Amino acid sequence: MSSTFMLYGANGYTGTLIARLAVQRGLRPILAARNAEKLAPLATELSLEYRAFSLDDTAATDEALADVPLVLHCAGPFERTAKPMVDGCLRTKRHYLDITGEVSVFEAIASRDAEAKTAGVMLLPGVGFDVVPSDCLAAHLKRRLPTAARLSLAFQIQGGVSRGTATTVIENQHKGGLVRRDGVITPVPAAWKTRQIDFGQGLVEATTVPWGDVSTAFYSTGIPNIELYMPVPASRRRAMLASRYIGWLLALAPVQEYLKGQIQKQAPGPTDAQRTQGSSLLWGEVEDDSGKKLVSRLQCPEAYTLTAMTALAIVQKVLAGQVAVGFQTPSKVYGADFILEIEGVFREDVN
Numbered sequence: 001m002s003s004t005f006m007l008y009g010a011n012g013y014t015g016t017l018i019a020r021l022a023v024q025r026g027l028r029p030i031l032a033a034r035n036a037e038k039l040a041p042l043a044t045e046l047s048l049e050y051r052a053f054s055l056d057d058t059a060a061t062d063e064a065l066a067d068v069p070l071v072l073h074c075a076g077p078f079e080r081t082a083k084p085m086v087d088g089c090l091r092t093k094r095h096y097l098d099i100t101g102e103v104s105v106f107e108a109i110a111s112r113d114a115e116a117k118t119a120g121v122m123l124l125p126g127v128g129f130d131v132v133p134s135d136c137l138a139a140h141l142k143r144r145l146p147t148a149a150r151l152s153l154a155f156q157i158q159g160g161v162s163r164g165t166a167t168t169v170i171e172n173q174h175k176g177g178l179v180r181r182d183g184v185i186t187p188v189p190a191a192w193k194t195r196q197i198d199f200g201q202g203l204v205e206a207t208t209v210p211w212g213d214v215s216t217a218f219y220s221t222g223i224p225n226i227e228l229y230m231p232v233p234a235s236r237r238r239a240m241l242a243s244r245y246i247g248w249l250l251a252l253a254p255v256q257e258y259l260k261g262q263i264q265k266q267a268p269g270p271t272d273a274q275r276t277q278g279s280s281l282l283w284g285e286v287e288d289d290s291g292k293k294l295v296s297r298l299q300c301p302e303a304y305t306l307t308a309m310t311a312l313a314i315v316q317k318v319l320a321g322q323v324a325v326g327f328q329t330p331s332k333v334y335g336a337d338f339i340l341e342i343e344g345v346f347r348e349d350v351n
Contacts, residue, residue, distance in 0.1 A: 013269040033050060069095065079104055101212040102212065116325060129310070133155075145288060148221070159314045199297060220329045322334070
């Protein structure tokens with residue numbers, strides 16, 4: 001089995017975590033990004049090859065991908081970077097993985113299923129915390145209740161967020177919420193609904209968010225009605241409610257630039273200690289038209305640590321030839337129990 005793949009966006013917070021864990025696991029990723037100066041120190045530290053190229057340069061992209069079996073794409077925001085990398089993978093017939101959590105990106109890649117099948121490659125976005133654990137939980141619940149017509153998922157992250165994640169939030173905060181109704185992704189107001197959810201440590205109030213499973217869980221389970229929830233501080237929920245009325249202001253370029261500038265003043269992401277002490281909790285509920293409900297939960301490592309672990313587990317499966325061509329979701333290719341292969345993950349059926 002080959003140990004080589006391309007890790008694009010390797011100099012970012014999550015990309016660096018993945019690169020270091022990959023070497024610990026005996027993999028030899030080719031580190032890649034736009035900026036050679038930012039890549040070189042990490043490549044030197046890990047004794048890895050690196051390649052610098054812009055996704056805007058078609059010829060350079062194709063040349064860089066020519067001798068790798070797959071790309072793990074970690075350079076966000078993915079609304080801007082996913083398409084040119086997918087284009088490159090389809091042209092050069094390389095498998096594509098990424099760590100996006102953006103609904104629009106999942107939908108855009110899903111629309112290229114036929115192209116991927118023609119090229120003989122797999123397009124598998126969302127191989128990190130977005131959306132491996134929640135996708136596997138959704139598939140497990142569908143397996144428990146095949147007649148399910150409604151799916152609710154929720155996640156609780158204990159630990160900080162990276163600058164990249166925060167930037168994606170800023171870029172999308174004016175767009176409101178999303179749910180799936182009768183199979184169709186449907187816009188709803190920000191902070192549309194709240195409900196009490198028990199992640200295993202007592203009830204907490206959670207609010208609807210446009211999490212990636214609004215897209216992916218439908219492909220994985222066929223359940224037509226899907227909602228996603230996350231506990232948020234009261235101040236954050238008030239800001240979400242306010243965005244219903246000042247979304248136009250939040251979308252203005254000067255406001256975006258100011259907020260992103262503030263983000264760049266923050267730490268790149270959670271410290272090693274924060275990640276070690278943190279965890280991520282997931283909850284899911286399915287209901288059918290007779291009113292039957294079932295609930296299951298997951299307890300997982302901290303979100304960024306989990307992203308590195310699941311992404312590399314999938315990389316290793318792809319390198320071993322475990323692929324399904326076309327657009328895929330994690331549970332469609334590797335099953336609802338794939339998440340249980342990850343160290344530190346526990347699943348509980350509540351009822």
